Structures are given as C-alpha cells and as structure tokens.
Amino acid sequence: MKDMRLSGLLMEARLENYVPNRIFTDKVMDSLQPSAIFTKQIRSMNVNKKETFIMRFKHLPKFAIVALAIGATVLLSGSAYAIYSLWGHPEIQVNPPTTSASGRQEVSIAFSSCGTNPMANKYELKRGATIDASQIEAIAKARCELQAINDWAIKTYAQGPDGSFGDARTHEIPGVQSVRQLTSVSDSSITFAKKNNKLSVLPEETLNAPDSIRFVANGTDVARSAFKPGDAVAYVTMSKTVKTPLEKCTSDACRKFGEYRGVSRLVAVIKLDRDFKDYDDDAWQSLAELSSCIGNENSMCLQGNAAATSLYSRDLQSSLTGTQMTKYIEGTVTAIENNAFTIQSTAGTMYTIEAPARIFTDFNASNSAAFNNAKVVVGSTVRVTYLESKTAHETTIPNNTIQGIDFRLEILAKGGAAHAY
C-alpha cells in the first residue's frame, strides 16, 4: 500500500504562504457560480412589458453594474491593463532602499500576478553587484513577468500522456526557454540570437514557425507582424518523451519504463515587456532574498540567491522531543572567544553560541583556500541551526542543542568566485 499517511502529513505541513493552484480554484468556482446566480438573483418582470436595454441590468447588484461600467470603459479606452487576457498583469511595488543590518542596500518589494510561486518580499543588494538600487525595480518586474509566463505555459500546454498502461506512451512536456533576442521572423521560421539571459552563448537557432504558432505580446495573442528583430522574447517548446514498458505489465502498477526524449517543437513565442538586459540572470543573482528565520521570526535569514558552507553539523533529529523544534538564527559575528562566539541578528538581538570546537580557527586554517581565502572573523555572517523548546527564546545557545553552523558566502554570478557575505 502506498504511504498515504506520510503524503497526508506532507500536505498538512504546507505553510500558509504557499499559494495553491489558482487556475484550478477558478475552474471549480466558475462551475459553482451559475447555480448561485440562478438561486439568488431571480429576475422578475412583467411579461407583458417590453424589456428595455436598461431593464436588462436592473436586477444586478450595484457592484456588478459598477464593474460592468468600468469594464466597458476600459474596453473602449484600450488601456494596456485590459490587454492581459492570458495571464494577469504582472505588477510590483518597490519601496525606497534602506541600509540593512549588514550595511547593504535593502529593498521591500510587493509582487502581484507573478504566477503561483511565492516570491520573497525583502532583498539585499550583494556587495560588488553589477547593478545599483535604481535598477532593482526593472529586474524584479522582469522576474515577475517570467514567472507569470512560465505558469501560463505550463497550465496551457501541459497534458497527460497518450496511450494506456502496458503500451508505449507518448508524452509532450512544455518548457519555457531562456530569454533571447530575435534575429529575424519570416512566414515560416523564426531565428533567435546567440546570447540568452543566462549569458550563455548558444548557436544562433532557427525554428520552424508555421501558422499554428502562437505569437503573444502584453499577455494576449497578436499577429506575427508585431514581432521585430531585436525584440526580447521567451518561447515555449514541447519536448516529446516516449516511454516504453521494460517489463510485461498490464495493470496501473506498471512502473519501469525505458525513456526517450525527442526533439522539441516551437508552440508559442512571447514578446516580453522589457529590455533584454532586465532579464539578465546575473542581475537577478545580485539580489539576495531574505525571509524570517524559522523559530526567530523577528530576525531575517538569507534564503534565496545566497550561498553557505558548513562549518559544523550533526544529526540531533532523533533527540527532538515533541515540545521542541528546529530553529534558525543568523547574524554578524561580533566576538570570538575560544569555542564560543556571539552574533547580532538583524533584529539587533545578541546571541551567544557555545560551539563544540574552535570551528572558525579550523575552517580558516584548513578550508579557507577553497573559498577564495574567505575567513570567518568578526564581521562575518553565520547561521546557526539548533533545537529549542517551541515556547522558549533563549539568547545563549548551548553546545548540546546545536545542529549546524554555516558560514554565509556571497557569489555574484553562477559559477563565480565565493566571498564572505
């Protein structure tokens, strides 16, 4: 029997900030609305009287009339916001930068309509970043747009496999390809330039673009003629997989398959809202994501686009009691004395960590060379993982509760050199 209890626990463990599949919710809600309208909004009229145009709307609630009026105005005025029909208009709001606890520039960003993947709302500009704070808005908008497109592509093109169990099954999987610029567009093909937003140099690529290909701009279908050389585009391809059972199996329990991944075919080209440079992956990597530290929610811990190396770790899960939880705290090292050291969290709280050994000295002597000679010293950023009672908030973390200590590193670009954060 499948381990459904563990699956159930995993589903229940979901944090509230994980947004469920809105498309699915909308589909269910759309199926419910008609019955609700018919039960609650029964129209009554004198059948002997001819219905006027205004009378057709009289039964509607006031908010619906206002919504209709706004909709009509938007349609007639041709506002850009009305264009987005395939996915929501990606929007963000960036607050002016402030200086973070680590002395970097920090920004709060509110994202909306960026697909279903939740995005952090606090970011720190890494030291030596190639972008400055004034560019953050453009880069974050570009990232939001790419996520919205990615979600749309999967929802639109993902489909189940053909064929039945026991037979060879063909499955086409959609994929949104990296951002590139157009070199040319003709009636039958489309050519992408060499460079992509991950700054990889690919061969110039020409793909067949028959009439069935969708061309999309501003979140809606447009004519091919709207696309010009130099436009930044994302494109969706379908990659074919053929699975053939490796063993004789006739039931749904058949699990072993040989697999063949075939060539891709182009299905949609999406003209992006912004300049090609705003989609640069390295620019996005210049922003370290921050989120509340688990168990110490007043302080912030580095989350995405951040690196670390382990200074110490051990498994204490077996000794975790029902009243305890694993907590995280991160901060700047303010003092080191023998095995112990103190850190100051972003909330300004000082924590004393009673480490089990002179882990900083050991790292600096033996492993630092592998990290561009980055050394753990006063001023370095360190994260501590430890066990503590759920209700306690001690600022001294004893040796026997420490599960791990990590040294935070800063890497500006993928594959780039590491420096102390």
Add this chain to the structure above:
Amino acid sequence: MSIVKEKIIITRVLDGETDAFRELVERYQTGLIIHCENILNDRQDGEDMAQEAFIKAFKNLKTFSSDKARFSTWLYRIASNVCVDFLRKNKRIVNVEDIERYTDAIDPASMEMDEIEKVRILVEQLEPPKYAEVIKAYFWEGKSYQEIAVTFNTTTNTIGSWINRAKSQLREKLS
C-alpha cells in the same frame, strides 16, 4: 485553517455567499488532487475528479453535519466515491478496501499538530536541498510531476525518484 473557521465559512456559503467556498477549495485542493491521482494513477484524471468532488461537496453542503464528522473527512469521502465511480465507468479495477485505507490515512483529521510540525522541519533538512524543493512543489504548491520536471529540466521519472528518496529520508527520521 481551524475547525471553527471552517464552520464559519460553511455557514457563509449556506447563507448564499458562494465565493466563500473558494477558501475551502484553496485549503483542500492539493490534497484532493493527490488523493485522486493516487487512486486513478493519472494526474489529469485526478484533477478532473477532484474538481468534480468539490462541485459535489458544494451542491450537498446543506447535508453536511459538523457534529458527525470533520469537513475534511466528509470531503475526502466524496472524492473517493467520485473516483470509484470514475474507475467503474471506465471499467478499471477498483479495490475499495485500498481506497478506504488511503482515505483514512490522508485525512487531515487524523493528524497531530506535533507530527505535522516535525515533518515541516524535516522537509527543510532534506539533503540534497533539491529534494526539499520537489517535495514543496508537489505537496505544497500542488504542481504535477510534469510541471516540476519542466522547472528542473529533467524527466518525470527523475522527479518521481527524487520524491521517493525524499520520502524515504523522512520515513527514516520519523521512525
């Protein structure tokens, strides 16, 4: 979502506020889809039947009695019945006992908060970290293997094996 909040939502829906049902769909959709996917061994059929189950639950909400069962227990039963009907209509094997065991095992009403909290922490500690990412994508974001495979630029088989390995690690630490 607390049981009290669930009761309030149900009352609002029964009072004619259809849109309040959205919160229940958001709360239970991932679980119901995975439950149906497991019974039917097919993601798309699983999504279709989960949708069917929500519609059925909405239409029959006035027959639900919170004194007799938790809403989740009632909803998962509806989903199981919808899936069994689908299997029968499509002339596929139906093992009712197995389905009943799945339904009992996956029902949130049977889970302790401490156990859930422990699983949440263990997910964060999965190694390599990509195991945590796929677990979150599948169980928390409700993505299909296919969608996750696209994100990781790999095959659905690989995603399946990562999820199985992640679950093995979790099982080991929970035992």
